[in-house]
Amino acid sequence: MRVRFITSNEGKYVEVREALEGAGHExxxxxxxxxEVQTASLDEVVEEGLAWLGQRLPGDEPFIxxxxxxxxxxxxxxxxxxxAYVYKTIGNAGMLKLMEGRSSRAARFESRIGFxxxxxxxxxxxxxxxxxxxxSARGSSGFGYDPIFMPEGESRTFAEMxxxxxNAHSHRGRAAARFIRFLG
Amino acid sequence: MRVRFITSNEGKYVEVREALEGAGHExxxxxxxxxEVQTASLDEVVEEGLAWLGQRLPGDEPFIxxxxxxxxxxxxxxxxxxxAYVYKTIGNAGMLKLMEGRSSRAARFESRIGFxxxxxxxxxxxxxxxxxxxxSARGSSGFGYDPIFMPEGESRTFAEMxxxxxNAHSHRGRAAARFIRFLG
Numbered sequence: 363m364r365v366r367f368i369t370s371n372e373g374k375y376v377e378v379r380e381a382l383e384g385a386g387h388e389x390x391x392x393x394x395x396x397x398e399v400q401t402a403s404l405d406e407v408v409e410e411g412l413a414w415l416g417q418r419l420p421g422d423e424p425f426i427x428x429x430x431x432x433x434x435x436x437x438x439x440x441x442x443x444x445x446a447y448v449y450k451t452i453g454n455a456g457m458l459k460l461m462e463g464r465s466s467r468a469a470r471f472e473s474r475i476g477f478x479x480x481x482x483x484x485x486x487x488x489x490x491x492x493x494x495x496x497x498s499a500r501g502s503s504g505f506g507y508d509p510i511f512m513p514e515g516e517s518r519t520f521a522e523m524x525x526x527x528x529n530a531h532s533h534r535g536r537a538a539a540r541f542i543r544f545l546g
Numbered sequence: 547m548r549v550r551f552i553t554s555n556e557g558k559y560v561e562v563r564e565a566l567e568g569a570g571h572e573x574x575x576x577x578x579x580x581x582e583v584q585t586a587s588l589d590e591v592v593e594e595g596l597a598w599l600g601q602r603l604p605g606d607e608p609f610i611x612x613x614x615x616x617x618x619x620x621x622x623x624x625x626x627x628x629x630a631y632v633y634k635t636i637g638n639a640g641m642l643k644l645m646e647g648r649s650s651r652a653a654r655f656e657s658r659i660g661f662x663x664x665x666x667x668x669x670x671x672x673x674x675x676x677x678x679x680x681x682s683a684r685g686s687s688g689f690g691y692d693p694i695f696m697p698e699g700e701s702r703t704f705a706e707m708x709x710x711x712x713n714a715h716s717h718r719g720r721a722a723a724r725f726i727r728f729l730g
Contacts, residue, residue, distance in 0.1 A: 398584035400591075400631070407584075440635035444628050447584070451624035452644055460640055 363545055364388045365477075366425040368396070368415060373505035374428055374534065378475070380525055381538035387545060394419055396427070404429045404443055405486060408476035412484045424479035426541070430533060431472055432457075432507045434495065436464045445507070454499045454510045467494045469511060473533035475541050485544065489536030504528060547729055548572040549661075550609040552580070552599060557689035558612055558718065562659070564709055565722035571729060578603055580611070588613045588627055589670060592660035596668045608663035610725070614717060615656055616641075616691045618679065620648045629691070638683045638694045651679045653695060657717035659725050669728060673720030688712060 365382070367375050370393050379389040396411045396418075407429045419425060431445040437460060441448035448456070461467055471491045478484050492514050499509040501521025508520035513531040520528050529535035549566070551559050554577050563573040580595045580602075591613045603609060615629040621644060625632035632640070645651055655675045662668050676698045683693040685705030692704035697715040704712050713719035 397594075400582035400584050400628070410581075437640070438635040440632070440640075442631075442635070444584070444631055447626075447628055448624070451622040451626070456621070456624075456644055459643055459646070460636055462643070 364390065364423065366390045366392045366421075366423055368392050368394050368419070368425050368427050370395070371505070374430075377525060377529060377532075377534055378426070378428065378538050381529055381535055382542065385542045385545075387542070390423075392425070398429070401443065404431060404472055404474045405488075407443060408474045408486055409484070412476040412478050412486075416478050416484065422480055424477065424482075426478070427476045428534065428537070429474050429476075432469060432511065433472060434461075434469045436461070436466050436468070449506050454507060457495065457507065457510060458498065461495050469493055469495050471507075471511065471533040473537040475534075475537040477541060477544070487537045487540040487544065489533040489538070489540065491531055491533040491536065548574065548607065550574045550576045550605075550607055552576050552578050552603070552609050552611050554579070555689070558614075561709060561713060561716075561718055562610070562612065562722050565713055565719055566726065569726045569729075571726070574607075576609070582613070585627065588615060588656055588658045589672075591627060592658045592670055593668070596660040596662050596670075600662050600668065606664055608661065608666075610662070611660045612718065612721070613658050613660075616653060616695065617656060618645075618653045620645070620650050620652070633690050638691060641679065641691065641694060642682065645679050653677060653679050655691075655695065655717040657721040659718075659721040661725060661728070671721045671724040671728065673717040673722070673724065675715055675717040675720065 375391045382389045396414050398407050399410050411427045431442045433439040433442050473489045475487045493512050496510050496512050496519050500519045501509050504521045511520050551573050559575045566573045580598050582591050583594050595611045615626045617623040617626050657673045659671045677696050680694050680696050680703050684703045685693050688705045696703050
């Protein structure tokens with residue numbers, strides 16, 4: 363199937379394309395801004411985004427959107443749904459600073475892929491990746507918080523892995539795998 | 547005039563009521579959730595909130611909403627429009643941590659009061675208060691970031707002042723003063 367991915371984040375596009383192409387689907391990158399509600403839930407952001415774009419996006423081809431976040435229980439799930447904003451402001455250096463002296467460095471990445479099609483309606487697919495915040499930023503592949511996140515059972519950060527390795531573990535890779543199973 | 551204030555934050559209500567009552571107006575506290583868009587601008591949050599509530603809020607009486615944020619230039623204006631969320635998660639301790647070793651502790655509070663009335667339409671009133679992030683949290687009056695914010699020319703934090711003193715300086719007090727002039 364040919365699907366459009368509405369995102370301003372090239373890194374996300376490249377990752378999801380990798381997963382979809384491996385399953386024989388085609389992913390087209392398209393930028394189109396849509397409002398993101400201030401809420402504590404990724405599901406709500408994606409649901410409202412799908413509803414909004416479903417009414418306004420030109421063209422009739424199916425599309426996906428994705429929202430994800432890094433949740434740190436020791437920081438009451440900060441930065442959570444506001445991960446993109448927090449990354450742009452205080453960044454990984456700020457996150458490492460906030461983790462100083464914390465008793466637990468546990469963290470999880472969450473992803474939600476929202477799918478819209480005229481025939482199949484709206485669907486949301488989730489993926490989670492548990493891990494820890496690394497003591498320092500390491501690696502240069504990927505984007506965002508990748509240099510400070512080590513998935514469970516790994517001593518490397520996401521930014522020290524190649525795309526296919528990251529996809530095998532990652533929240534976004536897992537959400538993409540669920541979406542691919544749905545496409546059949 | 548009798549005006550409703552739609553907010554879940556009692557501290558905000560008490561402050562704005564103090565200012566309005568001093569000018570002979572009556573402020574009624576009402577809780578009614580409304581969506582807040584994820585955006586870098588307080589104006590957009592307030593504009594969309596007014597539009598949304600204007601269509602849905604029961605009753606015909608005029609109402610106000612208020613949004614405010616703490617902006618720290620050294621942190622690329624973090625926490626900004628996400629101040630409420632950041633306060634609930636990393637709090638003042640997190641903010642003080644992020645300020646460690648920063649060359650400038652300059653900060654500003656911004657407020658926007660949005661007014662809706664059937665006859666007068668929608669209007670937004672702004673107020674700014676410049677100051678610095680204090681070296682440690684001090685005082686117990688007010689709410690939110692008050693214990694770590696010292697307005698310009700003051701050695702006390704907002705949380706070390708009584709309500710009328712804070713209102714004379716504060717972003718919200720200034721926005722309220724503009725709103726009161728508009729009411730006439």
